[in-house]
Amino acid sequence: MKKRRTLFAVVALSAVMAFSGQPAAGAADGGGQIVPTIPHVVDAEHPVLKIGGKVPAELLPGNHSKQNVETWATLTEKGDVAAGRAGASYKVDLDDYKVDGPAPRRTISWDPVNDCRGLLNGQVGVKYVNRFQYCSVKKQAFYWTDSTGTILGTTSYVQTTAGQAPQDRREIYYMVNLGYFDVQGYYRDMPFPVVGETLGYAGEDGSNPACNVVNSSNNPQTLQDWRTNGAAVASIVYDQDKALGVGRDFVSRCAIYTVTAPDGIKYRDAATGIRFDSASYLEGTGGGVFLLALPTLVYDTASSSHGAVANHILTAYENPAATTPYVAGKKVPGRTWELPLSRLFEGWDSAAATQRQKNITAKNNACAPIRPADPTGLDCDEFPFGSTWEGPAAGSNFSVRYLDLSQNRSAGGSLGNWYAKDRILHRDAFTVEIVTSS
Secondary structure, X not given: OOOOOOOEOOOOOOOOOOOOOOOOOOEEOOXXXXXXXXXXXXXXXXXXXXXXOEOOHHHOHHHHHHOOOXXXXXXXXXXHHHHHHHOOEEEEEHHHHOOOOOOOOOOOOOOXXXXXXXXXXXXXXXXXXXXXXXXXXXXXXXXXXXXXXXXXXXXXXXXXXXXXXXXXXXXXXXXXXXXXXXXXXEEOOOEOOEEEEEEOEEEOOEEEOOOEEEEXXXXXXXXXXXXXXXXXXEEEEEEXXXXXXXXXXXXXXXXXXXXXXXXXXXXXXXEEEEEEEOOOOOOOOOEEEEOOOEEEEEEEOOOOOOHHHHHHHHHHHHOHXXXXXXXXXXXXXXXXXXXXXXXXXXXXXXXXXXXXXXXXXXHHHHHHHHXXXXXXXXXXXXXXXXXXXXXXXXXXXXXXXXXXXXXXXXXXXXHHHHHHHOOOOOOOEEEEEEEOOO
């Protein structure tokens, strides 16, 4: 059986820590001058501090406004650039997008928080499962301090944020749970809401305002709400109307993140970028994706439906001198994010239509000299694909090969299906990886 491939993205913590059970509550008290600090992520370099010690100045309440959202959340650049900096990617198998196969898009999970923990194998970190599913699990802590900054109590917990993008809606869902509490020393109840916030986009290709945020009125509001109900969830919906989108695809880009507010001290977490579109050439009437999930399309040399195409691409990557046309120093793009492919939708405008036709012409010209005497059952395949801006008309860094017609047509149909279902817009970047399954 072929092993499913998914890739860990921006790893949030340098140490992997297993979940622990929730201990009994610490002693409650009245408050006075004892105040909570700003929460922080717990990892090997930033462990939970000990009672009796001094809290670092950057965690004192007066400094909470200095905490910034992760750098990509400024959203002054396109998602593929931001994702490239963040190192976020995911992989999908071409065979999952066969035209006559089952729909590869998953339905919205009924238990996204526990599914998220399962995707991370019960450990902490961040994972982009695909363009429609995001998972963040982080251990965090804050401290109760007196006026001298001395720690009188510690409260640590795990924040799990499960993000999902439903089909056919310009919406992104966040489901957030605070659980696995460990309370030591001083403790009291206080306001502890988790809400969603967002930033808009301002780039060279247009701008849009911040997305709309809907925080459910049923979300937990106090620290004790979270502690007494381990299954409690804060539901957050991010959306933006089509009319606010930019261009013919009505594209909207936003930074989204959660804000935990113990006693009004804002702490941001689960920051990422999202994009909505209403492109007429994609599946449904519109949808949303997680921008930092850069797609890598996986071809398998052992696949019965596209193996011949995979072998052609592998040769183009690893032995370009053996490909047609021969060009000294040929370097075929598509394998890395330094040289990715970008989708060419021929219906975009006249320039796109012209480029697509040029790709076809360049491919046919290159195929003509190697046409078999009897081409029955064969087809001339090109890589990079004719449906990309890096196709044969882009220059000499391409390859053509005659191979099995049915596999070539199957691979082409699956590629088009993937474009539509994974919401690959005109000029969206992606890479192609070749594997051989056991």
